[in-house]
Amino acid sequence: MSVSIVIPAYNEAKNIATVLLALHDIEPVAAIIVVDDGSQDRTADVVRRFMDTEPRLRLIRQCPNQGKGAAMVAGAKQAPTDVVLFLDADLVGMTSGHVRALVLPILAGQADMSMALFRQGRVITDLSHIVTPGVSGQRCLRWSQFQDAPGLREAGYGAEMVIQQHARARDMKIERVIWQGVTHVTKEEKLGLGIGFFARLHSDVQIVRWFVRALWARWSHSKRQGISWS
16 A cells, blocks of 8 residues: 655745655655645746656646645645645655654554644744644545545635544544654744734634634534534
8 A cells, every 4th residue: 555645835945855855765655746836936846856856756736826725635636546645845854754654554544544743843833733733734644535525625724624623523533643853944934024924824814714614514514413523
């Protein structure tokens, strides 16, 4: 059994090479699919350079920008395997060992979805995964179980909230995998304090909005199934 890796990317020319390098020697990986979601920098050029030496690497370009949820769906639809691993394009400190640990519970049939939680990377990203673990963008799952998650394509930065509540509504087993020493580049570091703050605020609003909508969808599903919701 193998896995396909899907990486949504928007203006990540400075960061995505680090992620692609960490994936170079990982088995069993059938495809590494980068979805360039309307980037205005050279993200696609960086990916193409890696394609010269990485036959598993594929590039999908969306124009204009359609949001993270749409990029995730576009990549998963092109995946040659049902098992899909979603990774952010701005990870720092990720190794092949981290990836294998996240994939193993799914390939071994021990869980329906696994999610990575940062620890001992940086305080700001550690705290985010301690307080709101559902925002983690690093997840491995079977796409056939999530392709009908209500609103996933439209959710933007709220995509993880949709996936999380879809899994809980169907009583799926979720495995939490600790990633020691991993963090990611913050929006403030990418865009500067001012623009980065408002970009973060925009993404947080999307997350909260879709968290509420996903909770409602979960409650509705549970009610239709006649089961207790908790």
